[in-house]
Amino acid sequence: MRKTLTAALTGLATILAAQSALAERVNVGLLLPFSGVYASLGNEIEAGFRLGLEHFSDDLGVEINIIREDTEVNPANGLARARKLVMQDGADVLVGIVSSGVLGAIRDFVHGAQVPLIVANAGNDEATGERCSPYITRLSFSNGQVNRPMGRWMAEQGVRRVYTLGADYAAGRQMVGGFTEAFVEAGGEIVGQGWTPFQQTQDFGPYLAQARASGAEALFVFYAGGEAISFVNQYDSFGMAEVMPLYGSGFLTSQLYVNAQGESANGVITSLHYVPTADNPENTAFVEAFQASIGRLPSEYGVQGYDSARALVEAIRTGATDRESLANALRQVSFEGPRGALSIDPATNNVIQPIFVYETVSGENGAMTQKVLATLPAEADPANGCVMPAPVTN
Amino acid sequence: MTPDLSFWTMQTLNALQLSMLLFLLSVGLTVIFGLMHFVNLAHGALYALGAYFAATLASHAGFWVALLLAPLGVAVVGMALYGGLIQRMRKSGPMAQVLVTFGLIFVLLDLTRIFWGDLALAITPPAILAGRVDILGVGYPAYRLFIIALGLGIFAALALILSRTQIGAMIRAGVDNDDMAACMGINVERLFFIVFCVGCGLAGLAGAVAAPLLSVTPGMGLEILIPTLIVIVIGGLGSLKGAIAGSLIYGFVQTFGAVLLPGVASILIYALLAAVLLLKPVGLFPAKG
Numbered sequence: 001m002r003k004t005l006t007a008a009l010t011g012l013a014t015i016l017a018a019q020s021a022l023a024e025r026v027n028v029g030l031l032l033p034f035s036g037v038y039a040s041l042g043n044e045i046e047a048g049f050r051l052g053l054e055h056f057s058d059d060l061g062v063e064i065n066i067i068r069e070d071t072e073v074n075p076a077n078g079l080a081r082a083r084k085l086v087m088q089d090g091a092d093v094l095v096g097i098v099s100s101g102v103l104g105a106i107r108d109f110v111h112g113a114q115v116p117l118i119v120a121n122a123g124n125d126e127a128t129g130e131r132c133s134p135y136i137t138r139l140s141f142s143n144g145q146v147n148r149p150m151g152r153w154m155a156e157q158g159v160r161r162v163y164t165l166g167a168d169y170a171a172g173r174q175m176v177g178g179f180t181e182a183f184v185e186a187g188g189e190i191v192g193q194g195w196t197p198f199q200q201t202q203d204f205g206p207y208l209a210q211a212r213a214s215g216a217e218a219l220f221v222f223y224a225g226g227e228a229i230s231f232v233n234q235y236d237s238f239g240m241a242e243v244m245p246l247y248g249s250g251f252l253t254s255q256l257y258v259n260a261q262g263e264s265a266n267g268v269i270t271s272l273h274y275v276p277t278a279d280n281p282e283n284t285a286f287v288e289a290f291q292a293s294i295g296r297l298p299s300e301y302g303v304q305g306y307d308s309a310r311a312l313v314e315a316i317r318t319g320a321t322d323r324e325s326l327a328n329a330l331r332q333v334s335f336e337g338p339r340g341a342l343s344i345d346p347a348t349n350n351v352i353q354p355i356f357v358y359e360t361v362s363g364e365n366g367a368m369t370q371k372v373l374a375t376l377p378a379e380a381d382p383a384n385g386c387v388m389p390a391p392v393t394n
Numbered sequence: 395m396t397p398d399l400s401f402w403t404m405q406t407l408n409a410l411q412l413s414m415l416l417f418l419l420s421v422g423l424t425v426i427f428g429l430m431h432f433v434n435l436a437h438g439a440l441y442a443l444g445a446y447f448a449a450t451l452a453s454h455a456g457f458w459v460a461l462l463l464a465p466l467g468v469a470v471v472g473m474a475l476y477g478g479l480i481q482r483m484r485k486s487g488p489m490a491q492v493l494v495t496f497g498l499i500f501v502l503l504d505l506t507r508i509f510w511g512d513l514a515l516a517i518t519p520p521a522i523l524a525g526r527v528d529i530l531g532v533g534y535p536a537y538r539l540f541i542i543a544l545g546l547g548i549f550a551a552l553a554l555i556l557s558r559t560q561i562g563a564m565i566r567a568g569v570d571n572d573d574m575a576a577c578m579g580i581n582v583e584r585l586f587f588i589v590f591c592v593g594c595g596l597a598g599l600a601g602a603v604a605a606p607l608l609s610v611t612p613g614m615g616l617e618i619l620i621p622t623l624i625v626i627v628i629g630g631l632g633s634l635k636g637a638i639a640g641s642l643i644y645g646f647v648q649t650f651g652a653v654l655l656p657g658v659a660s661i662l663i664y665a666l667l668a669a670v671l672l673l674k675p676v677g678l679f680p681a682k683g
Contacts, residue, residue: 036613037611039512040511043512196652202604202608203411203412203607203608205404205408205411205538206409206649206650206652207652209404209653210653225514225611229514229516229608230608230609233516233607233608233609237519237526237535237537237538237607238526238535239533239535257514260513261516262518263518
């Protein structure tokens with residue numbers, strides 16, 4: 001009996017010793033939609049994230065273990081998956097979240113459980129505003145951030161009277177709202193606004209006819225995904241380009257689906273936090289690597305995943321490996337990435353980044369490409385009621 | 395804002411175009427239901443399949459080939475569904491049928507995702523339909539006029555077949571009383587099979603026609619299902635007249651609602667649906683009065 005016990009103890013000790021000799025390990029819960037309407041976004045973010053880890057985690061000395069879960073773009077399901085990742089799988093950090101609805105649903109859980117969350121897409125303004133949390137760091141964008149600079153830029157270009165159209169849901173209201181606010185402040189006039197029922201509108205004809213009858217100089221819109229493709233195609237088929245040039249939030253002509261719009265998207269001017277044609281060495285390297293591994297050009301979703309991975313690695317490099325220290329370190333990352341110089345605003349935990357104004361034009365072999373018209377300087381979002389303690393300096 | 399005549403002309407054409415697209419979808423569903431008392435919720439998924447077939451065929455063989463072959467392809471899928479599933483479900487109650495065809499939606503949705511991926515596809519309309527046609531001073535997209543013409547053409551053809559041909563008489567007899575029709579020597583089972591395949595083919599045609607107008611996404615079948623069901627509930631189950639009336643009502647209410655009452659546009663059609671269900675639960679033009 002005694003012998004067995006000694007043997008068992010020795011065995012146990014050996015295992016423990018072997019484990020401590022192994023590198024430390026960070027469990028990453030990758031929480032993205034892999035099915036449902038945003039599956040293509042989830043897949044693109046994951047591709048970017050894995051590429052980012054591959055590029056930046058050499059000689060890190062810490063093993064990164066990815067556990068992926070599917071939110072199905074369903075808030076209740078997203079919350080259940082987040083709980084599973086944290087409580088059952090022991091995730092040290094969560095990465096992902098495409099839909100603002102899912103982010104809203106898991107916010108209190110993440111905040112209460114004190115688990116760091118890197119938001120790799122969802123842009124609702126409140127997440128880094130009144131509902132901000134020291135555990136939630138956003139590496140993607142906020143809805144207002146992408147569109148406010150466009151309002152000022154269009155006013156500077158001499159556009160005075162604009163009609164707006166948008167998908168009628170929280171993100172649509174915030175995107176168009178951000179633009180409207182800045183445009184009016186800069187002296188522009190909104191002559192009318194139309195809101196189309198979100199994911200129920202297949203035919204934009206009635207709304208386009210109304211925009212046309214408004215007599216506005218230009219049209220500013222927010223649509224994404226399938227709606228963006230239908231909208232741009234229908235805008236073009238009505239010959240609107242001749243009477244009312246199309247501006248919008250850059251998701252309208254995202255690299256992810258601009259080729260499904262084809263020539264219809266030619267001449268559309270939009271603003272976004274990333275374009276694949278951004279001219280800097282980090283982006284050149286990223287685009288090449290993404291193309292080599294995925295076989296197509298990256299979109300903003302890909303770069304959001306890539307930069308999320310980089311932020312995580314930078315945080316780990318400061319010596320952080322547990323939830324508390326990772327959350328603290330993530331709030332202080334800054335680097336030169338494909339989008340330009342990125343940093344995190346300590347007041348809101350939202351990313352601070354330049355915004356590109358770009359025109360979609362025909363490129364080689366009939367593919368559409370982006371011509372950057374202006375790179376607008378990075379600025380921090382207003383705090384919007386966000387109150388939280390400053391991070392502890394590393 | 396002063397909308398003039400050309401504005402209203404354009405909106406009327408928009409309403410007609412939406413109506414015709416919905417007509418193509420709802421006529422198959424409603425006749426299948428009228429004849430077989432079978433609710434095929436997967437009808438929307440077959441529409442999506444038609445759009446995907448068309449997208450693939452168009453990139454290899456051009457738009458017109460796609461428009462011809464995609465509905466045939468969907469009809470073949472319909473045949474397989476009928477033989478493998480629908481026929482067995484004929485005797486089970488409506489709840490089981492609804493559940494099975496509802497499940498089928500997700501099976502087909504995931505199959506389209508596996509074969510074609512998550513990224514949206516698009517088709518460019520053929521050059522001859524790419525421009526705009528001048529109607530009462532309005533430059534209206536030729537492709538949308540084509541949809542209106544196609545919808546009216548299919549309506550006329552179906553009306554003719556149903557009222558003037560032998561198979562039309564057989565279908566009408568089957569809808570009216572299938573037991574009696576069988577007693578009179580009509581092969582009702584074969585009739586079911588033909589109607590089911592034609593209905594599926596029409597859903598495929600709607601998908602192929604919609605593809606250049608809308609984007610081709612895995613979720614498009616789910617998005618169109620509810621409007622289609624609203625059309626057949628308003629119009630009345632089982633009748634061609636109901637399908638065209640319901641489609642027109644839906645198209646006009648949706649289009650002019652968006653223009654005149656933008657605040658309540660999204661609920662207007664549901665309010666109308668509720669009103670029809672309260673006042674005339676069988677719909678406006680049911681097959682069996």
